[in-house]
Amino acid sequence: MDTMHCYHCGLTIQDKDVLVFEEKEFCCNGCKTVYEIFRQNDLTCYYDFQAAPGATPTDINGKYDFLTDATIVSKLLEFEEASTHIVSLYLPHIHCSSCIWILENLHKLHPGIGSAQVNFPAKKVRISFDPQQISLKALVELLCSIGYEPYISLENYEGEKHKIDRSLIYKIGVAFFSFGNIMLLSFPEYFEVEEFWINQYRGFFRWLIFFLSLPPLLYSASGYYVSAWKSIRAKMLNIEIPIALGIIVMFVRSTVDIVMDYGQGFFDSMCGLIFFMLLGKLFQQKTYNFLSFERDYKSYFPIAVTKISPNGTEEPVQVYAIEKGDRLLIRNQELIPVDGILISEKAAIDYSFVTGEAVPIEKKSGDKIYAGGKQLGKVIEMEVLFSVSQSYLTQLWSNDVFQKKLHSKHKNITDRISHYFTPALLLLALVSFGYWIFLDTDTAFNVFTAILIVACPCALALTAPFTLGNVLRILGRQQLYLKNAQVIEQMAQVDTIVFDKTGTITTNKKTAITYEGSPLDAHELWLLKNTLRGSNHPLSRRLYEYLPAQEKATVTHFEEVTGKGVFATVEGHAVKLGSSQFLQHLSENTHKKTKVHVEIDGVYKGSYVFNNQYREGLEALFERLSASYHLVVLSGDNDGERKILEKMLPAGTSLVFNQKPEAKLAYIEALQQEGKNVMMVGDGLNDAGALAQSNVGLSISENVNVFSPACDGILDASQFSKIGYFLQYARNAMKIIYMSFAISLLYNVVGLTYAVTGNLLPIVAAIIMPLSTITIVSFVTLMSNAYARERFFQTKKTVKNAA
Known part of the structure; x- marks a missing residue:
């Protein structure tokens, strides 16, 4: 029978099972219903981002009845007021730009939904909704109906307890096992051992090597194929395409060599290539995790809140020193840094930090008040329910409502280079292969594969984010806390x-x-x-x-x-x-x-x-x-x-x-x-x-729990004399980016020169690729630290001389 693909989810369907609606084929009523929902709400351009981007809706009858329990719902919600509830949900099915687009347009599917913000790397969506129009259960069922069933478990009550993803480690382990064993079995070929090898074991060992190469090919390198295929379907060319192509070419060529008895092929190089590329990916992943951790840990706001001691005295303390049970004094216009219970008779709280709407909400004694609110009017007292969640405060500070329209020149450079890089790389590889195939077949395949691997722009793409991330961390240590990396670029201008x-x-x-x-x-x-x-x-x-x-x-x-x-x-x-x-x-x-x-x-x-x-x-x-x-x-x-x-x-x-x-x-x-x-x-x-x-708003903090949501940075008052140093350091950070861009491009030019001339083996290219990333990361780290020390001591000397 003829096979077709579902217009919504892309699954293969048999002719006898197909459902046709508006000349489009669907695999089930669920996918057809989702399409109807999108069409009725003028959201069919969801399918323009990528062909068949959806997921098949699941049968959820009765599955989420527990969300009618007010106690459970209260634990799941981040923010809970009469007309505004906010919840963050983990959606495993988020995978592409279409997902982001449809989730951030949820308000078009139901009037009770205010806004939705997607955190793509974490596969989370933060939704603001009106509980009087749509309940949390109805919201979850709506997400399920369009193929984005959330994962809700007990860990949602207990805070962040993310499962550790070890899939990359497993893939590296499989690739390393095959790589090591294939090299061991290839020693007779390496040393051209004859005698018994020719007659009895050569064929057996070659086919054993072939089967050992299959796990790295099919499992370890699978991520490259998936990414390349999605890129092609989206009519885009990303860097995974030449890598996937290089691996496949090496496998096909090596298989032909064994079948035709031309030699043992390049299975050792292919497995080594996969192993070293995955190792580079692991290093890059750890690098980003390190930056994220440093950013979260170091970017506590340098603001203080007034704590009332048991004897009634008032003292300013840093926000991260607040503990459960503490009693706090909140003055007019002060930010409420933690969730707590209002002790004073009444209060008016402005939650524009959370909701974007500056409409004061009246509270009375005993009511719960949420972190991120701003006290309006007379002084109030509250009791702390939880210690400060710095990540939550950072999230409020970075709310899209208060973001300035900044554009990153260096991000644009990286995107522009990456956009033209892949097609130029493929063209160069094909031309070089066409030239060498008439001279030396083995060299032609080596050249083709080496070019595809050695010119990976990973180091180029890592330059700006790692430099600016490291500078953010260093500035945080010196008590200048910036909202995001783009503020550094603005400071330099x-x-x-x-x-x-x-x-x-x-x-x-x-x-x-x-x-x-x-x-x-x-x-x-x-x-x-x-x-x-x-x-x-x-x-x-x-x-x-x-x-x-x-x-x-x-x-x-x-x-x-x-x-x-x-x-x-x-x-x-x-x-x-x-x-x-x-x-x-x-x-x-x-x-x-x-x-x-x-x-x-x-x-x-x-x-x-x-x-x-x-x-x-x-x-x-x-x-x-x-x-x-x-x-x-x-x-x-x-x-x-x-x-x-x-x-x-x-x-x-x-x-x-x-x-x-x-x-x-x-x-x-x-x-x-x-x-x-x-x-x-x-x-x-x-x-x-x-x-x-x-262009850049810098707020000075001096034992006062107040700052504007629109400010781009918060500077501890004790560091006021170092403003000149911070501005010069921002300019130096831009110099580091340009220098590391130059180093990365130089690496690609030199690597391609060796690859095109046939003097670079694919496995050597695979080793060099992560080394280039390590070089760039080391360079920007050393340079940003060196500039920080140099300018710091000059500033101290200037201040001392002036005094």
Whole structure:
């Protein structure tokens, strides 16, 4: 009978079993139903990415009834609110670009699904959905109906316990066993031993070698065939095609040699080739795993959260020092770093980090609150349920909602080279084979295979990601935490640096404070201290620490107006703190000092005057940066310290004062319209818009659990004087990429020269291939570490001399 293939899943079907719908053949009603679903929802371009990309839907009647249990569902969910649930599911059937496309368009299949993000390497999808429109059970059944049945087990409750995939190790073991034994059995051929060998054992040993070569051919190298076949079906040419072709050519040629009694063939070279290529793949896999581990482990945010000790004292601690059962204090605009139980009477939580929607959700005492929310309003207390999940915080920070539209020049170079590499390589191999076949048949096959193997662009493709990954790790060790590798490229292109003043070039820890106005009595100081307790502005935090300790009071209302001040109701008293314009008091006096004005129950009391202390090494930093960058100080304060800054900072530094948050953003836009690449350095509070608008937004962290989701990097305040070093290091990272590109291309040119001239055996090419990867990885590691040490010591020396 005629055989056909299912339009959806590609399985072979007999004529008698075929189901025809719209002139398309399907193997079962499940595949036909999936096609109908896609067609009804205008999603049939799913099939344009790849022919027959789907999986056959399974019969799931009653299989997921356990998902009606609220306790089990609660354990599976990452986030659970009235109108938004978020779940991450492992989908084993994810395998190609079509899968990514259809899963990220799930919202078209059901209105209750908000968004879906696919993690292709982990075969996971993170889905946001409205439980009032679609339950988790219905969502899972929908995934099953389109051929993406999730794998749900007890490990989903207990955290990340991934099964170790040892398939590559097994393949290497099989290839090595066959390679070793084939070489051992080939010794008589190697040494041209005659006598008994010719008459009795030669044929037997040759066929034994043939059968020993089959496991590496059919099992160990299977990944190359599958990848090559998928590439061909998708009408693309990837690097697996020449590798698979080289292996097959060597096997066919060797089989012909044995059958025709021309010799023993190249089975030893073929098995050695597979073994060394798989070894190179293992090394590359370990390299990426190493980078991923370092990134996860080192990229804890350098932010602190206030912990309340059993005796009631408040102390800032690093987020990763938080443990289950700890009691935390969360102020206005602070990020909630862990899941916990709300202890305070009520709270308003902004979950835009998680959902992308900045609509505050009301919570009452005893409710569960989730990591990633931002507290709005008066200070709250919570009890920790779980220790900090750094990977979850990183995921929130990298949410697509807050991503800037960056493009990687070096990724584009790699993609462009790889795109033309394979067809050029195949053409060169065929031309060389055509030339040598008329001169020497053995050499022709050797040349053909060696060319296909030696010119693998693996090292070329590894250059940029490994260099930038290693630089990310080194910067993390020096307490600069970047969102992703592309930020390094953006930093290398910066030509203008804009600094905020308060909390950025000034430090909150050393600011001298004096009071001017009517003396405040103990009751008024008590009201003032409790008002400031909920604010996160640098001046508020410094003043809170300056005032004497007071008993806690009940704050019934709290409002912080960005860039202006704070209004609160404490035990029935109205307290107002902030600028003179916010209090509608007199304009700033002629001295133009940085002040926080105080008003209690509508009566103006006076003001606290801040004599700003600038960060250590500021003058040396600006002096060094002025040689390569245009510098700007952009402040929301008045220009009372203009003369001080003009004296401290190098000539040519632009000083711009009285800038509200929206004015800062407009200023950055104006610079960019002039063609400038701008880096904004701020404290993440009043600078959120400017940080988001800039090419690179750097948030300074100083014992405050606040940063803008739009910032590209977080710098520990203690490392402020090293900004120049970080920028120069980013430029050096780009130099390393170009140098390693050159080395990789040189390797390919030299290797191909030897291969084309017939002076390179296929097995030697297979050994050289992983060695080239090792060379590139070693080079970029050594160079990035060397540049880090060199620039670090120069920076330390500069700061020391300036001091």
